[in-house]
Amino acid sequence: NAGVTQTPKFQVLKTGQSMTLQCAQDMNHNSMYWYRQDPGMGLRLIYYSASEGTTDKGEVPNGYNVSRLNKREFSLRLESAAPSQTSVYFCASSETRPTGRGVNTEAFFGQGTRLTVV
Amino acid sequence: GESVGLHLPTLSVQEGDNSIINCAYSNSASDYFIWYKQESGKGPQFIIDIRSNMDKRQGQRVTVLLNKTVKHLSLQIAATQPGDSAVYFCAEGARYNTDKLIFGTGTRLQVFP
Numbered sequence: 582n583a584g585v586t587q588t589p590k591f592q593v594l595k596t597g598q599s600m601t602l603q604c605a606q607d608m609n610h611n612s613m614y615w616y617r618q619d620p621g622m623g624l625r626l627i628y629y630s631a632s633e634g635t636t637d638k639g640e641v642p643n644g645y646n647v648s649r650l651n652k653r654e655f656s657l658r659l660e661s662a663a664p665s666q667t668s669v670y671f672c673a674s675s676e677t678r679p680t681g682r683g684v685n686t687e688a689f690f691g692q693g694t695r696l697t698v699v
Numbered sequence: 700g701e702s703v704g705l706h707l708p709t710l711s712v713q714e715g716d717n718s719i720i721n722c723a724y725s726n727s728a729s730d731y732f733i734w735y736k737q738e739s740g741k742g743p744q745f746i747i748d749i750r751s752n753m754d755k756r757q758g759q760r761v762t763v764l765l766n767k768t769v770k771h772l773s774l775q776i777a778a779t780q781p782g783d784s785a786v787y788f789c790a791e792g793a794r795y796n797t798d799k800l801i802f803g804t805g806t807r808l809q810v811f812p
Contacts, residue, residue, distance in 0.1 A: 690742030
């Protein structure tokens with residue numbers, strides 16, 4: 582199974598350029614996420630989408646936009662890249678499973694996109 | 700990737716020893732916790748989870764302990780192997796907002812032969 586697939590794996594941008602990071606999952610999950618990972622800061626949530634057609638801001642949404650194109654795909658766009666956006670970006674998906682006392686959410690991650698903005 | 704985790708706390712253990720990785724969480728409303736393992740150049744992978752109505756949960760060679768009083772979570776790995784070398788993250792979620800998993804900064808585990 583492919584799971585969560587991200588493209589590209591590596592990208593170098595000049596300041597001010599735009600680009601879109603693509604993400605697709607084949608697990609029929611409702612929820613999808615974009616995280617960025619910086620040294621010493623763990624994973625920080627940029628945006629998430631609880632279902633097709635909905636998106637919500639996470640912890641660090643400034644400078645990014647997202648599109649939940651359909652249930653499978655969730656893209657992240659940088660309209661005007663800045664050096665502060667140099668990071669490793671991870672897409673994830675999850676299926677919230679109802680339990681007797683709420684829900685459990687196990688997220689599956691892609692391999693990551695290493696973005697450098699110069 | 701290689702540049703991630705340069706400033707992470709590091710735990711070094713000898714192969715065969717037990718490892719204990721700790722995590723403190725801040726949101727008292729969190730009631731669901733997950734441990735992830737991230738190997739170099741890869742995305743995080745699920746290891747084990749625990750709900751707040753439990754104090755302990757065991758998996759294969761791993762045990763997660765939850766102390767809600769002091770908001771502390773630990774991951775115990777028995778008989779640590781070289782393949783356990785990775786960065787380990789804890790993540791927390793709230794019952795009514797489980798779409799927002801919040802991750803800790805991570806701990807690097809190094810296993811020496």
